[in-house]
Amino acid sequence: MITTGIAAAVNALMGISMGTDLAWVWEMVLQATWETLYMVVISTGLSYVFGLPLGVILVTTEEGHILESKGFNRLLGSFVNAVRSIPFIIFLILVIPLTRLVVGTPIGTVASMVPLTLAAIPFVARMVETSLKEIDWGLIEAALSMGANAWQVITKVLLPEARASIVLGVAITTINLVGYSAMAGIVGGGGLGTLAYYYGYQRYEDLVMWVTVIVLIAFVQCVQMAGDKWAAKITNQRR
Amino acid sequence: MIEINNLTKIFHTPHQDIMALEEVDLSVNRGEIFGIIGLSGAGKSTLIRCINMLEKPTRGTIVVDGQDINSLNQRELRLARQKIGMIFQQFNLLSSRTVFDNVMFPLEIAQTPLPQARQRVEELLELVGITDKARVYPDQLSGGQKQRVGIARALANDPKLLLSDEATSALDPETTRSILKLLKDINQQLDLTILLITHDMNVIKQVCDRVAVINESRIVEVGDVISIFSNPSTPTSQSFINAIVHKDAPEEYISTLIGKHQDRYSCLVRVSFIGASAGQPVISAMIKQHDVDANILYGNIDRVKDVPFGHLTLELIGDQAAVDLSMGFLRSRGLEVEVIS
Numbered sequence: 352m353i354t355t356g357i358a359a360a361v362n363a364l365m366g367i368s369m370g371t372d373l374a375w376v377w378e379m380v381l382q383a384t385w386e387t388l389y390m391v392v393i394s395t396g397l398s399y400v401f402g403l404p405l406g407v408i409l410v411t412t413e414e415g416h417i418l419e420s421k422g423f424n425r426l427l428g429s430f431v432n433a434v435r436s437i438p439f440i441i442f443l444i445l446v447i448p449l450t451r452l453v454v455g456t457p458i459g460t461v462a463s464m465v466p467l468t469l470a471a472i473p474f475v476a477r478m479v480e481t482s483l484k485e486i487d488w489g490l491i492e493a494a495l496s497m498g499a500n501a502w503q504v505i506t507k508v509l510l511p512e513a514r515a516s517i518v519l520g521v522a523i524t525t526i527n528l529v530g531y532s533a534m535a536g537i538v539g540g541g542g543l544g545t546l547a548y549y550y551g552y553q554r555y556e557d558l559v560m561w562v563t564v565i566v567l568i569a570f571v572q573c574v575q576m577a578g579d580k581w582a583a584k585i586t587n588q589r590r
Numbered sequence: 591m592i593e594i595n596n597l598t599k600i601f602h603t604p605h606q607d608i609m610a611l612e613e614v615d616l617s618v619n620r621g622e623i624f625g626i627i628g629l630s631g632a633g634k635s636t637l638i639r640c641i642n643m644l645e646k647p648t649r650g651t652i653v654v655d656g657q658d659i660n661s662l663n664q665r666e667l668r669l670a671r672q673k674i675g676m677i678f679q680q681f682n683l684l685s686s687r688t689v690f691d692n693v694m695f696p697l698e699i700a701q702t703p704l705p706q707a708r709q710r711v712e713e714l715l716e717l718v719g720i721t722d723k724a725r726v727y728p729d730q731l732s733g734g735q736k737q738r739v740g741i742a743r744a745l746a747n748d749p750k751l752l753l754s755d756e757a758t759s760a761l762d763p764e765t766t767r768s769i770l771k772l773l774k775d776i777n778q779q780l781d782l783t784i785l786l787i788t789h790d791m792n793v794i795k796q797v798c799d800r801v802a803v804i805n806e807s808r809i810v811e812v813g814d815v816i817s818i819f820s821n822p823s824t825p826t827s828q829s830f831i832n833a834i835v836h837k838d839a840p841e842e843y844i845s846t847l848i849g850k851h852q853d854r855y856s857c858l859v860r861v862s863f864i865g866a867s868a869g870q871p872v873i874s875a876m877i878k879q880h881d882v883d884a885n886i887l888y889g890n891i892d893r894v895k896d897v898p899f900g901h902l903t904l905e906l907i908g909d910q911a912a913v914d915l916s917m918g919f920l921r922s923r924g925l926e927v928e929v930i931s
């Protein structure tokens with residue numbers, strides 16, 4: 352599939368007959384790539400600012416855990432599930448009033464970061480939760496037996512021990528947000544999504560479409576590779 | 591050091607209530623190494639975990655060093671826990687930290703000033719003999735080395751009491767011996783009270799001063815290790831001891847001997863000896879003084895906490911009177927004599 356994509360792109364590049372100015376295409380694509388990168392990276396960062404603590408709370412308030420609070424945990428869990436069950440394309444529209452309130456406009460890269468971040472927070476929380484649950488309970492008990500308080504258990508045991516797994520989660524979240532950002536792009540969010548929509552879908556400019564696809568593929572590969580490398584580095588350092 | 595009264599622990603699970611401990615009374619003296627032995631599921635871990643409140647007792651009181659552990663608030667409990675070290679079967683070292691930083695961990699928890707903490711870690715690594723591994727991660731260590739780190743970590747905040755939950759159960763016999771020796775050394779050097787649980791009588795034999803036998807949630811026997819070894823009074827203790835002490839020659843072998851000396855009176859006896867008498871030539875003295883022959887069928891000598899301890903299966907051959915007299919002679923020398931047939 353990728354190879355046919357590349358072939359099509361090369362064909363399209365050759366097809367000057369379509370009247371496309373190559374330099375102009377590159378400029379557009381570069382600009383859009385930059386916008387996507389900016390949106391995705393900042394949204395990922397912001398979603399961890401909220402999602403990481405949320406994930407920690409989800410784990411630690413569970414029954415039998417260090418901050419056990421069953422009712423609260425159930426409430427929070429349901430809320431997270433509720434947000435996660437809304438398809439992103441609907442979520443985008445749903446949060447427009449909020450976006451307008453925060454950013455002033457629902458259009459553009461900055462505005463896109465509001466739905467992207469909000470949608471990613473519960474996702475991140477669940478990823479972090481999964482990572483933290485991989486930790487052997489014995490380590491937590493050992494810390495408790497030394498007189499550690501909940502904060503010390505979280506900062507000195509849970510998070511450091513789960514670091515490699517959390518890093519892989521960051522890669523997955525980033526990749527997911529690339530996909531979401533393209534959807535946001537269709538409703539005017541900017542970046543590669545907008546580019547593909549206007550020039551590829553509305554004007555049938557194959558070249559722009561395919562270059563966009565290739566940039567996206569390259570981007571996702573890079574993120575996944577960086578995540579894998581980083582996680583492996585953390586794990587190997589301990590061996 | 592530890593006073594446990596009427597301790598009961600019930601686990602409530604969705605399907606049933608599990609009585610893990612039932613009216614346990616136990617008292618551990620300052621400075622001793624106290625062992626608790628029991629089969630898997632007997633309630634050993636639950637008992638030791640109640641002492642630092644990793645499990646909350648259903649009923650009963652636990653007083654550690656004069657402090658009623660169950661009545662402490664959260665903060666007081668954390669402070670009390672800093673003074674109760676604990677080591678585990680699975681070591682439970684943090685894989686994200688080097689050996690040095692693992693030992694540093696409890697000092698961070700206690701918010702010890704950094705220069706002081708560093709110096710303390712150096713001392714501890716020296717004490718357990720792994721100074722050369724300070725910069726290494728736990729994944730690179732052998733089981734024995736990991737447990738040494740575990741011990742160093744448990745001692746960081748100068749505890750008065752060390753709890754050991756099957757600390758040697760994941761180790762081979764050789765390594766077990768070296769770890770037990772280390773425990774014995776720190777017990778003496780630091781005047782540390784150690785409470786250890788195990789399912790292995792060898793562990794009890796090698797280091798403990800006193801032992802409690804736990805069976806199906808209840809303590810069935812408590813006493814000096816030597817007296818339990820020489821005189822186990824419950825079936826549970828007997829089976830633990832029989833598992834490691836071979837008192838007799840194999841039964842099939844003995845049965846072939848019975849009735850072999852039909853022309854003379856003979857008697858099969860088991861002689862048990864403890865302590866000093868093990869070093870004396872009692873048997874040869876008996877043969878010289880009484881007109882009997884002694885055929886040694888089986889012998890075994892062992893050490894329990896540095897006290898020699900052994901069994902001898904003898905066939906005494908001679909006049910009935912001489913045989914009876916020689917048994918009396920053995921008894922008079924402090925040996926225990928039991929007639930098998």
Ligand SMILES: Nc1ncnc2c1ncn2[C@@H]1O[C@H](COP(=O)(O)OP(=O)(O)O)[C@@H](O)[C@H]1O
Binds near residue numbers: 632
């Ligand atoms: N957290 C728990 N929840 C329910 N049952 C438990 C729990 N911990 C231990 N038990 C039960 O209590 C009994 C004693 O367990 P434990 O103290 O771990 O035994 P031991 O350490 O002697 O093998 C067992 O029947 C075990 O299944």
Ligand SMILES: [Mg+2]
Binds near residue numbers: 634635636756
């Ligand atoms: Mg156990």
